[in-house]
Amino acid sequence: MMRHARRTDSQPGDAAPLAEWMELYGGDVIRLAYSYVHNFHKAEDIAQDVFLRAWQHYHEFQGHSSVKTWLLSITANRARDVLRSGAERRERADEGEAFAREVEPTDPADVVADKLARDAMWAAIRSLPETYREVMELYYGNDLTTHEVAEVLGIRDETVRTRLHRGRHLLERALAERGGMGVDHARG
Known part of the structure; x- marks a missing residue:
């Protein structure tokens, strides 16, 4: 089932879109971040950063793509930044158990x-x-x-x-x- 968050004309500081994005796309964002860093806790940190950045810059979102695509684009860029920083290499990768589907x-x-x-x-x-x-x-x-x-x-x-x-x-x-x-x- 394809779920799309609707673009709302919220005021700065309105947390409603943030909560909706986290509910709808949180798993997708963490999964993508994990595919880069291979560490669930680091992927969660990246996801938190992605949602915070997206919420802070939502007024710049043009709506040319879905919110999901926009969030995943931010995620890919942020995960690459983490990898380039070298911080990921100092942390132990896990075996992906966090994503075992039920x-x-x-x-x-x-x-x-x-x-x-x-x-x-x-x-x-x-x-x-x-x-x-x-x-x-x-x-x-x-x-x-x-x-x-x-x-x-x-x-x-x-x-x-x-x-x-x-x-x-x-x-x-x-x-x-x-x-x-x-x-x-x-x-x-």
């Missing part, structure tokens, strides 16, 4: 197999070069369209599709090396 309990063997496959796939995605990793994270992890990914990263739509295509091939190769698993090209 699975309805069925057969315990199926639950374990699904979790192992998902963990292997996201570990392989994290091992991709940043050019492909960020596109795949935005497209698959944040359910953005190729056009929205292009807006977030400031690149052309065709470039996104090319990087997705090449990233899938690299991912298939990485998964095959880790245990013979393939990639399902459908979202899910």
Whole structure:
């Protein structure tokens, strides 16, 4: 389900849009930040900074993209800034447990197999070069369209599709090396 926050003409200091953005897009922002820094606590710090900056600069938002795309663009830029600063290298990366999606309990063997496959796939995605990793994270992890990914990263739509295509091939190769698993090209 695609959720879009509406642009409200709020007054400076009005926290209502901030609360709405955090509720609607908080998970997406943290997930994207995590895909860069590989540390959940650092990703939370980046997310707080993103929402604060967005709220402070909301009057500059032109509405040419969705609020979600705008927030994810800020997130990508802020995460890159953190990586360039070197602060991230001094902190220990975690294993991504914070993003394990809840699975309805069925057969315990199926639950374990699904979790192992998902963990292997996201570990392989994290091992991709940043050019492909960020596109795949935005497209698959944040359910953005190729056009929205292009807006977030400031690149052309065709470039996104090319990087997705090449990233899938690299991912298939990485998964095959880790245990013979393939990639399902459908979202899910």
